[in-house]
Each structure stands twice: as C-alpha cells, then as structure tokens.
Amino acid sequence: ELSPQEYFSSLQAGRASLAYFSHNVSPGAQPFLEQIENSAEALQDYGISVVKVNCPKEDVSRYCGKENALRKAYLFRGNMLIREFPTDALFDVNSIVANVLFALLFNEVKYVETLADLQNIENALKGRSNMVFAYVPATGTAEHRAVMEAAFAYGTVHQFVLTTEATLLKDTGNDESDVSSARLLFCHCQQATDLAEPCRRTAMGQTLTMLNIHRHLKLMGAPLVTEVAEDPEKVSTVHLQLGLPLVFILSQKETYEADRRTAEFVAWQLLGKAGVALLSRDLVDLNILLRSNVALKTPEEGVPIKYLVLEDTDEVITLVEDKNKIKQIQEDEEEDEEDEDEKENNNQDIQDDQVVEAVSRDKKRELPLEQILVLTEETFHSALLETARTVVLFYASWEAVSLAVLRSYTEVADHLKGTWGVLLSRVDCWDWPGVCTKENVTQLPTIKIYEKGERSVVYDGMWGTEELTSFIMLSRVSCPLKLATIDEAEGYLRGEFPSELSSYHHTSLLGVFSTATSEAREAFEEAGNILSGHVTMGMYFGDDALALSRKYAVSPPALLLARSGGRSVEGIALSKQSAQDMVRMIRYESLDIFPEITVQNLPRYLQFGKPFLILFSDGDISQMESKEMLKLAKGRPQQAFVACWLNLRKTPVGRGVLKAYFATMPSLPVLVWVNLHAGGQVFKFPSEQSITERNILSWLEKLKAGLEIPSSTLSEEDWKPPLPAYDFLQMMETAVPELPLHTSHRRGDTPERHPPESPGGDTAVREEPSQETKAEKVGSPGRDLRGTAPRLAAREKQGKRHSKL
C-alpha cells in the first residue's frame, strides 16, 4: 500500500505493475480487493507487482480524482500506462492473471477474429517458426490464463494466436470439437514450405492447463524420430519422462531409408501420444527374433520391452492407442465401477474348461447313436436279460465329460458293430434318475458291463475308444480261460488262441497248475475275476502241465507271461499268494521294462512314485539306444526309477513337455531325468555323450552326488481358481447397505402390529404384514370406497390405536 507519490516514484522502467487507486473506505470494492490481493503472488512470478494506492482525500489528480477512475485498475510498464481494466473484468485470480498477461504479451499473443487474420499470420510464419493456436470460449477463464502463462514462457519460441471465435475453431477443421471447451493446436509451420497448404496441426488431447500445455509443447519440441544405437532398455527420451510410451522401429542397414520413412510416418500419427525411435539392429546386439520389427517400451519401471511382429503401421498406432485406452480405463476404474465389472466380466464369462468348450462346439453335430440302445426305467432290466453282455453308459445329457465319453462310445459301437453277444446301451440319468440311483451310479459318467442275469463290472479304465473296446472284447472271454490241451495252451501263449482276441494287443498270462495245487488255482481264478477285461488269463492243468512249465524253467504252480505275441515268455513261480497279491503281481509283471510312454499308459507307471528317465525321440529310437536302455533298466532289479522312452511322433504332447523343460527345443533324441515326485528337478543328459549304459550310470552317479545343475525345476504351484467369481455378496452390500448389519429393527416396521417378540422369535416370517398395513392405512384416495361401513370403522379404530401409542 503506497501513497500516489510513493507509487509513481517507485516505478522502474521495464517493470510492470498493476495499481488500484482508492480512497480509504470504498466498501463496494471490497471483494475486488480481495481477489487482487490473492493474485499478487501469481503475478509476482511474472515480475508484476500489485499495488494498492491510497489516495488522500483532497487529491484530485488523474487517478485519484475522478469517481469512475476508482472503479478501475491500471497496468503500467515503467511509468507508461498500458491498459486500464474495469474492476468487473477482474473477477477472480484467473481473470486477473489472464487479462494482465494478455495486455503485457500483446506481441507474443496475437488475438484474431477472422480466418483471414489467422491465415495471414500462419503464412507469415511458414518456414520461420511454429504457431500455437488456442481457442477459448471466453477471456478471463482458467484456460485463458493457462494459455497466457504458456505464452509467457514460450512466447519467444512460438507464435501464440488466441481467439474466442467458435467459427474459427470450426474453420480450422475441428468440426467434432465442442465449442464450449477450450482447444489448443500446435501448428508445425517452421517446416512448412507450401504456401498454399495450411501448416500441419497437432491438437492437444487434454484439457487446457498450464501443465498440459507445457507438456504438449515439450513433446512438439522433441525430435520427430530419435535415432538409437544402444540397448533400448537404456534409452530414455522426453516421451518416457513424460509418461508416454516409446515405439522402436527396428531397422536394418538394407532397409534403412524405408524404415526411416515408416518411422516418420508413424511419428506424425503418434505425435503427442508416443515417441518414435529408429533402432538399427546392426549396431546393437539384440537377443531377439529376426522377425520382430517393432518394440514397445512403456514408461512404467520394470516392465520389459515388448518385441512384436506387426503387419502395418495401423497396428503400431492401435498398439499405442489401445494402450492408452486401457490406461484410461484403469484410471477411471475407481470412479466407475461399471467399467470395472465390464472388464472383469470379459474374462469371467468366457469358458476356460477345454472339455466343456469342446463339447459345446460339437453339440450341433448329430452323433451316430443308432448302434447304441437307449434304456429307460421300464426297459432297463429286460434289456439286460436279452444279451450275454450289456454295456451300459450312464451319463447326463447336460454334463460335458459324460458327453465327451459318449462320443468315444459311439466309436466303440462302430468298432464292435456285429460282434455277437455284446449290446451297447446308454441311460440318461437326467431322464431316469431312479435307474442311476438304483445302479449305484454316483459319478458321471459311469460304464458298467452286465453279464446276463449275473454280476456286473464297473469299467475303471481310460475313457478312450481303444481302451474301452479292448476291455469289452477281453471281458467277453472268461478270465481265466480254461485251456483243454497243450496245443491250446501253446497257441494261447503265441496270442493265436482264442482267435477273436488276436487283433487286440495285450499281455497273456497262463497259469500252469498240477491238479494238486488247488489253493494257488483258486487264488488265480479270483485274480482273474478282478482283472477281467484288462489282461487275458489262461489256465492249464492238463497232463502236460509239468512239461509245459519246464520249458520255461519253472515248475507248477507257475505263471507264464507272454509279451508281444509270444516272442518272449517269462516263467514265474507261484507260491502261496492271496488273490490280491496275485493281482498286484500280475499288474506289476505285465508292465514293460522299458516302455514307450504314452498318454494312455503313463498313469500305470506314475503310481510307483519314482523318478523318470525318459528318452525323447522323434520317431522310433535306434536299436542301439534301445539295447543300452534295456540293459540299464534290466540291470537294476530294484527299479529305483522308471526308464522309458517317448515317441514325439506318436505322443506329440511330449514337445510341450520339452518346451517346458528347456527354453528351446533340444536336439533329439534327448535323455532326461525328472524327479517327478521329489523336488521336481529336471536334468538333461549331456548331448555330447553317447547314450550307453555306462555313460548313463556315471551321469546318474553325478546326479545323485549333486554335481549336476538342473535344467529346470517343475512348478510347485497349487491349482488355484483360474479366475475370480462374481462377488454377489459385495454387489448386494453395495445395493442394500443395511445387509451386513445385525438387525434388531426393520425400517418402517410397525411396532403396534408386532409387540416385542419373544427371544428366538421367528424373524424370517415377521416382515410381510408391514407392507400390508401400510397399504391399508395410506389407502390411496382414488380407490377409497367412500362411506363404506368397514372403511369408516377402520378409520375410527386407527385413531384409537394411535392414541394407544
């Protein structure tokens, strides 16, 4: 606060000041004074001082004298008056700062009203400097202030042009924009050469704030395309610093010119949204695919660069813009829960169960079910009596797994078409729950094989066409099968007898008994019952039993085990085993020593809980490898591990296994040791060594001693829910906030109808009458049965009730 003399004497040349002259008390100017005081600090930043000049009462000079002069503020530069403002134009800090700067930056910020003016300025600037064109709906607004503040900082670099004419905004090609909001365009006139064409423009997407304008101008000032010759992880540009992504166009010497053009094209499209860099692969040693042509670096720390193979420039742009979109959604999330819902639901309602999805994709195909008899509650029992063997599939028409099995079942039916004595049938448990309950079907699907009027067997093998077919066929033959002659017995071992089974690959077991050994025979027969369908078992106790067993260096009771069509027969002596022991032994003995592991047979080997030594091979393994591995497997009678091989041609999913073990496909064949059940380490047999028993053994020694480093370790992760569920509880709580409260009283309940209930009163039933009471009491007038006795009486009574309350 100064006196007029003090003020005028303090003015320095070149320094701007805003002065307000007042006599001591002028109550009307009070709010204005407050605003002007508030703006003092902001204006200080621009070197403008704000002064309140106290006019002495008798002063009648230029500024103090006239009454209406007191309603104005004056802007001076030095002692030169630049502008006088009516106080009502300076209604708040924004308007004060905007108007003051507007007046001071008269040259830096051109105000235009017509398109012609704008074009003139633009043309004049071409080839010289860039232009910042701003539209504000009105002066004195926050946006206007932001533009002026930016002009204060950048006015010497770019030419600022301001308008409040909405038509001008439209004429510059911003048809879509809403004239009620301010806009700012950066016009690239410096590089413009063609006088006829307007300068290229880049609109600012964000709202007009000082910070956003600053950011935009910074981005416009950055080089269009940055050339990079270092590790992209280390590159940092103004874009990344400002939180925008950086797109690398990967270039090679041969295509540099084209890539440069592409980069520039993309850069123009992405101007203001992302930076573009041109990376020469020749100069940087990148460990990436040759095919990759674009990389994306995001400003977030710790996010690795993504290398991509993109087809055209549109994809690059979508890449960035979608990224922005996603980010936007993430930002909006907190405000807008609907969006969140939507986003979550995008995944939640997508089927991620491979079986269910596969079955529903197949549902329109009509299944060839002619061969399979439909059974009902009425026909079930009679049907079982008609054929020697009835196979029944219990399923549910809505259940995916059982429908998947039904598909395999139709294939089985096709294989077995015309086979005598076997009837394939099905029961839909959705139609006939009674049958399924009675037949003790607790899981879907279930397959049972009923023997005419006798027992039934539950199928407990793989749900595959081959396995099921073989099971049905094998179980047709009694197990064990009594062989009458030595010829039959030998034919049986060769796999030629019984002839109907010759086409089904299986292991044949022959029990050889002298008539005396009935105990072992009984156990053998019992074991046969249990194993029926899984193996074939024969039984011979003829005169030549002794001779037959001698041939295989055992004496009766003995078990002869014929693998692969009788090419190798093993003799095993039987002692006093129970049927269960015998089952276990037969199951174990019928396993191969060095099996080819397949999807179907893996579980049989998994059950031992031992490590696996697997030879992965593309096609059959060589005889040499086979011989060495067999030696290895046989040489260790205690079987500390399962030695096996995997044919990638037959079991392609083995590639998936290798992919998981090693980042890249190793050269084949490859020998791998996997501790499936203990620790999950995977070791790879050195590829430079040849696969011989000796090499493997010494390698295994080293493994045991901990001298080898595992190639990878199997994930220990639990199987968690793949996706969250709908949180209905939370949705309900949001919608009905009183829900979590432990209730004592309900809102709007009418106490007169409900005297305090005894503790443990039935709360569930008590609420309904309240609505009814309300409805009656209010009784909308239009519906009122005017003057009826009941209504009259009710009113009377109500009065009474209220008085009681």
Next chain:
Amino acid sequence: LGLALYASSLCAASGAAFLYHDYCVIGAGPSGLQAAYFLQRAGRDYVVFERSHAPGSFFALYPRHRKLISINKRYTGKSNSEFNLRHDWNSLLSHDRRLLFRRYSRDFFPDANAMVRYLEDFASLLKLRVQYNTAIIHVTLERDGQAWNGHYFLLTDQDRQNYKCSSLLVATGTWVPNVVNFPGSEYVEGYETVSINPEDFAGQTVLILGRGNSAFETAENILGVTNFIHMVSRSRVRLSWATHYVGDLRAINNGLLDTYQLKSLDGLLEGDLEDLAIVKDKKGKLHITLRFYLENRNTSAGIDSVTLPQDELDNFATRAPYDRVIRCLGWKFDFSIYNRSLRMMPGKGNKKKYPQIKPSYESRSTRGLFVLGTASHSVDFRKSAGGFIHGFRYTTRAVHRLLENRHHGVPWPSTVHPITQLTNSIIKRVNEASGLYQMFSILADIILLRENATAFEYLEEYPVGVLAELETQTGRKAPNGLFVVIMEYGRNFSGADKDVFYYNRAVGEAQHAWQSNFLHPVIYYYKRLPTEREMRLRPPGWPLPRPDAIHHVVEDFLTDWTAPNAHILPLRRFLENCLSTDLRSFFAESCFLFAFTRQKLPPFCRQGYVRMQGLVGSEGLRRHAVEAGLLEDYTLTDFSGDRPPDSREGSQDQLLRDHAIPVRPLQHLVNAKDE
C-alpha cells in the same frame, strides 16, 4: 422292542391299560399317511389314529364345491420322476409308482373325491397301520426319565381307551372353522353347511365374509344366478400369482374379480368384521350396520330404531339389503385336546390358527411332539408350500429323518463324492429336486466338505431353520465348511402390491444373477457352521445368516439350469473360489502334460487320469479344444521355438488363460422373454 416291553410292563403296573407304540400319529390325512409311510419303511413301531372310518375325511367334505386347486399336471415333456413331482401337487411320496396322482384323475384341477380315493389306496396298498374310528380326545404327558424325551404321551380316545407313545406326531390339520361374533352373526351361514346348489341362490343378493379361496370358490359357484355378490374382509385380496404363495387367491377362483372390475354388480370391500353388525328387517332382509350404532341403542326397540350408515351417508356402499350372508373364513388348529402341560400355544398375529413350533417342526414347549402337515404351516406361512401336500410331503420326510437320527442312531442319509463331482451334484439337484423347488427358502441341500476339499458329503432337503443344529440333528459332521443349496424368489419381487409383470422383470445375464426375480437356485458358503445366535440375527428376509460367499444361478425361463456358460460356468467359478482350487475338466493329454511339467495336478487329473480314468476324448473334440485355444496342438511340424522365453513354465496354463475366444452371449435373445 425291549423298550416297548419295558414300557408295557410299566403301564400294567400302574393299573391303567395302555397300548404302547413308539410313535403315535394323530390323523390319517395326507401328512399322517405320509409320516406313516416313512415310519413303516424304516420298520418303526407306530400307529395312526383316525377318527373317521376312512383316511382323508376332510377331503370327503371339503372343498365344498369339490374342486381341488392343487394342480395335477400329467404331462411335462420329461420322464424324470423327481422333476415331475415339481408339477404334481397331489401325490404323496412313495416308492410305489401306482401311487401317482395322475393315475387317479385326468383333471388339471381334480375332484376332491379323487383325493379321497387316492388316500384310501395309499393307506391300503402300502398296508399302513391306521386305526380308524378312533378320535383322540385328550393328550397328556407322563414324566419318566427313561422315556426318549423325558416323558411319554398319553392319549385317550372317545371310548376311554388309553394309548402311550414315546413320540407324538400331530397331523390333525386345521379343521375347526373360524367364526366371528358380532351382533347379528346368528344370521350368518357357514361355509361348512351352506347349500352348494346354485338354484338355491337364484335372484338373491349375497354377502360373503372372507377373502380366501373358499370365499371365492363359493362366489364362483353362484355368480351366474345371484343379483350380486359382495365380499367383505379385513385384508385386501392377495392374488397368488402376485405373491407366489399358493394359499392366496388362485386365478381359477377369481371370476368375481372380473365381474367387480367390469362393474357387473359384484364387489369387494375392505373392513374389519368385528366392527360389523347385521340386522334383519321384517321382510327377512339383512342390513349391514356398525357395531357402535347398536351399542348406543335401546335393545328393546325394533329394527326401525337402528341407525343404518346410509342414514348419515346416503351413498354408503353396502346400503342395499342382502338375502344371505355366508361366512368363509377358513379353519384353525384344534387346540382343545391337549392338556395344559403340553402348552400347545397358538402362534402370534396372523399365525394364531397354527400351534407354535420350531423350524424343526417340534413343539416349542414339548419335546418329542412334532406337528406335521397343514398345522405345521406357521414355519412358512404366506411364504412357501409347507401348508399344502406338495410342500409338507417333504417336511414330513425331513421330520422323519430327524427322528431316525435322534432315536435310532440312523444319521441323515448322505452320499459322498469326489470334489470333481461338486458342480455336477449341484446342477443335478437344482434341475430336478422337487423338495427344494416346492419348499423354497425352507428346505435346503447341505454339502459338507471333507478335509482338504478333496471330497464332499451331500445331504438332501434339510430344514434350513435349524442349520445351526445340523451336527446334532443329522449325525453328520461339518468341520471343514459347507455349502447350502436353496431356491429363492427375488427378495423384492413378489407381494400384494407389486406389479409382477413389469418390463425387464427377468434377469438374463449371469453377472446380474443376484437380482433374479423368479425362483432360482442360491448357494451359500460358510467356512464353518453358523451358530444359533447368527441364525437369530440373520438379515431380515434372509433364510440364512450372512455367508462367507454367495452365488445366485441366474433365473431361467425354462427352469433349466444346465447352460454351460450362463449357469454352470459361473457356478464353477464360485465353487473354485470358495475352495481355492481349479475345478476344470481336462483331457488326458493335458493331464499328461501337467504330470510331467508340474509337481501338482488339478483335482480332475488327480482323481481321474492318475487313477487310470483319463478322458482321452475323440479326435473331433480334441480339434474343437485346439480351435478354442484351450489345448495346444503339438503335432505341428513347424516348431522353431519362436515363443518368448518367459512363457516357459506352465505354458499350457498360460495358454488356457490367454487364448480363450470370447463367446458373447446373445443378449437380445436372453432377454427376449420379457417381450
């Protein structure tokens, strides 16, 4: 038997001639016979007392106009017998397929005589032990520490014969007519005796007291021949299609609503009957007036001195005189036969016609006394179907199961399944179970989880009101959390005043399933059994306390909840998240891959593939799964290792998550049912 002998000898010693049975059932109506059936099947010592010479004596008389309003739907297009019970409201539960009501009547709304015949057959074909012509006129208690419940029930019949029982099942229904007393009520005829011959009403003007199905049934019968019919009752008419309560006015009886709203002389009025008075004029016409006009009057004066409302208010609605007034006010439970020591108390408010019982159907004051059938409706009055055959046939079974556990050590029947069958078990039940469907919000299936959630135990149709007592009531243990499967209507959907036909009343999308309005399955998850306190403090209108998680299966126009994406998938996600596991099914090939690349396997592989029950799948299905991006096809010859190195571990899983192809629901079709 030992107990019975002991008890009999005790009786003999005390000098009175008691006939002893473990269970006594009073009443051979539908619920008494239903209880007898279960007792018989379980081989229990029981007897049913019936005062008439045949079962179902109520139906021999009522409804007066002989038309049952419980539906007898003979065709549903489905063969599932359990499902079909959802639409058969008359049959009792039995194993005998001859005893399905559709064999007794072809009518959708059958004649009551068919019910009488049905009940006779039910009792005789199943050889139920019913003692006819035995009216129990008194019931009292005999304290005895040895008895099951600390006392025996002593029953006396009309011939002073005494009976003694350990457990008493009251299945007497509600048969005492409700009457009101007001001046002039002597001119009122009762529904029980009023003529059912329309001819008798020709040209008459009739006032009916009451607003229930019997009132409308009576009106329906004479609608065509009367001058006009007026109906008066305290409460507004409640339409069962608006309230979802079958005890409210059924559409089949509502002809009078039509003629009232079309101004065809008939009409409805609201008012308290106790304020009413009727005066008869010299011509025998009945005039309506108000009790308080009469109270101020000199009683000796004639009719002319009575103030009629129209004297003051000349447009009074019921100013026209009536020829007849008929009372159709329903029935109440017969409380008279119980000794005070049993403390059989009437319920409160609108439930005063029923005795007070717990949600387990046991009397609030007398242990061992269970109320069955219509008389047990206080548990779910104006909510569910417990007062009707199609509801109480299930609650009677529930009571029987509670008794089997309590007295005979037979735990509640249950089945145990591996966890991979969890989704299936729920889907199966919500699609076919009739008990859950009819007794919605009252009976619930309970799924008890076994340790580590590898298996579960399934209990059907447990009374949810006694959930807190589950362990003692069923003999099953629930230490590892449980699911409760129940059916519910939308909480704010139905009610007397609501428009149940508003646009968009049906929810079509699974994500909004909790707002479903029509009957739909709801699954509650509790990490531990709720306590009795929590049950008491449950949110208003909720059948159960706040769960740890809840799932609604979105309502379905066809009540068929088997759609893989809209019904089963969200349910699976809910179960997975409650159990913190992955319940998807996998082809054997995927299990093979997991077996070699992961230390742990998902339950489906563990319980199937590893046990040599892998789902091999046909080639066609495999191809579909590959196309859907849910299974990787490794047969490709071109394999150049071009995946980024980070997708190494668990790549398959990654694949399962990332490559799903969105299948957009056809929203316009889903919602089309509203149009």
